[in-house]
Amino acid sequence: MAKNDIKVALIGNPNTGKTSLFNQLTGLNQKVGNYPGVTVDKKEGVSKLSSTQNAIITDLPGTYSINPTSLDESIVLKTLLKKDIKESPDVILVVADVENLKRNLLLFSQIKDLEVPTVLAINMVDQMNRKGITIDLSLLKKELNTEVVLISARKNEGINEVKSAIIRCHVAAKASPLCGINHQIDPDYFDKLKEISPNYSLYELWLMVTQNNYPDTITKSEKEKLLAFKKDVSKLKKYQHKETIYRYQEINKILKKTYIVDKTKATDLRGKLDKIFTHKIFGYFFFVLLLFLIFQSVFDWATLPMDLIDNTFASLSNFARSNLDPGVLTDLLAEGIIPGIGGVIIFIPQIAILFLFIAILEETGYMSRVVFLMDKIMRRFGMNGKSVIPLISGTACAIPAIMATRTISSWKERLITILVTPFTTCSARLPVYAILISLIIPDTKILGFINLQGLVLLSLYALGFITAIIAAYILHKTLDIKTRSFFVVEMPNYKLPSFKNVFFEVVEKTKSFVLEAGKIILALSVVLWFLASNGPSAFDNVAQNIEKDPININLSSKELQQKIASVKLEKSYIGILGKTVEPVIKPLGYDWKIGIALITSLAAREVFVGTLATIYSVASDDENTATIKEKMQSEVNAVTGEKRFNFPVGMSLMIFYAFAMQCMATLAIVKRETKTWKWPLIQLFGMGLLAYVASFITYQILS
Amino acid sequence: MFSKIKILNTIASLLIGEIGYVSEESLESIPLKLLEMGCLPGAEVELVQIAPLKDPLYICVNGSHLAIRKETAAMIQILKS
Numbered sequence: 001m002a003k004n005d006i007k008v009a010l011i012g013n014p015n016t017g018k019t020s021l022f023n024q025l026t027g028l029n030q031k032v033g034n035y036p037g038v039t040v041d042k043k044e045g046v047s048k049l050s051s052t053q054n055a056i057i058t059d060l061p062g063t064y065s066i067n068p069t070s071l072d073e074s075i076v077l078k079t080l081l082k083k084d085i086k087e088s089p090d091v092i093l094v095v096a097d098v099e100n101l102k103r104n105l106l107l108f109s110q111i112k113d114l115e116v117p118t119v120l121a122i123n124m125v126d127q128m129n130r131k132g133i134t135i136d137l138s139l140l141k142k143e144l145n146t147e148v149v150l151i152s153a154r155k156n157e158g159i160n161e162v163k164s165a166i167i168r169c170h171v172a173a174k175a176s177p178l179c180g181i182n183h184q185i186d187p188d189y190f191d192k193l194k195e196i197s198p199n200y201s202l203y204e205l206w207l208m209v210t211q212n213n214y215p216d217t218i219t220k221s222e223k224e225k226l227l228a229f230k231k232d233v234s235k236l237k238k239y240q241h242k243e244t245i246y247r248y249q250e251i252n253k254i255l256k257k258t259y260i261v262d263k264t265k266a267t268d269l270r271g272k273l274d275k276i277f278t279h280k281i282f283g284y285f286f287f288v289l290l291l292f293l294i295f296q297s298v299f300d301w302a303t304l305p306m307d308l309i310d311n312t313f314a315s316l317s318n319f320a321r322s323n324l325d326p327g328v329l330t331d332l333l334a335e336g337i338i339p340g341i342g343g344v345i346i347f348i349p350q351i352a353i354l355f356l357f358i359a360i361l362e363e364t365g366y367m368s369r370v371v372f373l374m375d376k377i378m379r380r381f382g383m384n385g386k387s388v389i390p391l392i393s394g395t396a397c398a399i400p401a402i403m404a405t406r407t408i409s410s411w412k413e414r415l416i417t418i419l420v421t422p423f424t425t426c427s428a429r430l431p432v433y434a435i436l437i438s439l440i441i442p443d444t445k446i447l448g449f450i451n452l453q454g455l456v457l458l459s460l461y462a463l464g465f466i467t468a469i470i471a472a473y474i475l476h477k478t479l480d481i482k483t484r485s486f487f488v489v490e491m492p493n494y495k496l497p498s499f500k501n502v503f504f505e506v507v508e509k510t511k512s513f514v515l516e517a518g519k520i521i522l523a524l525s526v527v528l529w530f531l532a533s534n535g536p537s538a539f540d541n542v543a544q545n546i547e548k549d550p551i552n553i554n555l556s557s558k559e560l561q562q563k564i565a566s567v568k569l570e571k572s573y574i575g576i577l578g579k580t581v582e583p584v585i586k587p588l589g590y591d592w593k594i595g596i597a598l599i600t601s602l603a604a605r606e607v608f609v610g611t612l613a614t615i616y617s618v619a620s621d622d623e624n625t626a627t628i629k630e631k632m633q634s635e636v637n638a639v640t641g642e643k644r645f646n647f648p649v650g651m652s653l654m655i656f657y658a659f660a661m662q663c664m665a666t667l668a669i670v671k672r673e674t675k676t677w678k679w680p681l682i683q684l685f686g687m688g689l690l691a692y693v694a695s696f697i698t699y700q701i702l703s
Numbered sequence: 704m705f706s707k708i709k710i711l712n713t714i715a716s717l718l719i720g721e722i723g724y725v726s727e728e729s730l731e732s733i734p735l736k737l738l739e740m741g742c743l744p745g746a747e748v749e750l751v752q753i754a755p756l757k758d759p760l761y762i763c764v765n766g767s768h769l770a771i772r773k774e775t776a777a778m779i780q781i782l783k784s
Binding site for chain 1: 730731733734735736737738739740741743744751752754755756757758759761765766767768769770771772775
């Protein structure tokens, strides 16, 4: 960042096209970082304002007011109250929707009172004719005493005007409040407040008091004086109400002179679509149908790229092994790092496709209708209509899903959603289910057309959702958290999704998965590789002993290598670990080999398949499922002489994977979002216990 | 003769498509967030739709289309003319 770059904070109501404007201003020059001290993502981008002037644009979360009610919104207040020269914005760019200008100007009036140079961009002006709206722009500029630009972010119109307005506004660097706080509310009270410090505007001091949020620059004695104002809470509340009404009165006065709506011209597409989408029968029917179509497409479209990725990484691994000098580093690369990265990349197609659909649903405005339809049902289980989005996202990956809970303002509802989301069947469970189903469920059709294997997979999805709901209900009844549950959701206008916005959203969500899960999966893969390829003294002699053993004399060299690999694993540290846990997992029908797979699954569930492939000495250069399947099929239980992966064991394993919290990356995210280890530990042990008991019962009943 | 009589009600008691006006008395009981979104005393409020399980309510107030829970709606007094 160059020294003379202008720092611009982009702020606006949700659904005003703020993201579109951000994307138009910055294009691909975006990066996501973290706000210092808080966990919410900070989206920043560089915009070239003129040939000599750049701006660093920060996209703040959408909000209706500076007074926050959710974690997302509190970021806005914290950023704006900062008096740190390095971080506080030089110019604030407020985006407003032309159709809801009155409500949008409330936020604008609050921002303006912070006395920071402000540009107002009125968006979606291409809709003005259709909605019968006329604006007197020059008068509006004068009345609002600020730069006002009419834009259409989606059509890329007015963007250059925004850029030059930012420069003008920055050069002028003068800012005055719009309406301030009406002294008439209580002159004495506000005079006293103003006297506390000359370094802040009256509105800033007022925000510190009402929001209990103080910038670092405030002195101790100033803070004490401010705290004294907090004593009379009911007075504060009353004055906040009066302030809001006063703001609206001022806004109405201005709009009366500058903004005319001819209601006869408005079309009623919203009403017609709402009648269908929120209908008491058809509304749910449509939602379920939509979900079904989405999942169908996710599976259909993801198969090909996933196979491609799988093969590519297998060949990469081989390439490394055959072209590098043999040694520990080559082994680490070929057996630890490359498969580790591959294990992350392989999920990208499924996750990206699912988030593509979710982004489209959000962009069109349909998601708000789902929230509306589901709120009452979800509330019975201690959640919120907004919890539906994380629960659907959870079928891709729990990490972005848990981050999506930030819009839920009630802490209890948000926490419950975070805690139960890992029960939904994420993409990492699929490879495990797929191979076990193919082993124990016959490939037949019931009633002639329902595929039995598909039905079992569907039931596992249903099991995940139902468990999530039941767990939520139990948490709802047992968690003693008193938070005011408050729910207001705007029902935005329906609109066609913008390709650019959807694209950026998918990239961002996928990136959060790759970065968050990726580093943990990769690190654990390397650790597990080490544990599997090293062991106590007996480990080193395995190859020699097997080669010398006369029993093995007739084996081909390939078979011999496989046998060595298999025995080596048994004698390795991880093999020892597997044997240690064997007594514990025996009642579930598992042996030490499955035990190893359970341990390695802690990195990510899908590692299960790969681990078993190694244990059953499938040649690692032949990553063919059919081969792994055949080996698993021929594996025999030494005690009973039966097949190891018989029906009871397979079922017990699937139940275990459905319930157990085997994902370090998710635990790390839950820790980050809840700011304590308490909740991830409760998840780990609670879900683990449930998995153990349920698998135990399954196995004991079936066998 | 009785045309000027107004009945005291809340948003929760509106029927679909019916219009009322937020009463001046309920100022204190309107949550700040809702106030900020345009639900001001004197504002016209229309009940657009009720969710299938009778809750939440989909209202249009002061040009804002919002979904609010019934318990919140029941706190906001309105006047029907």
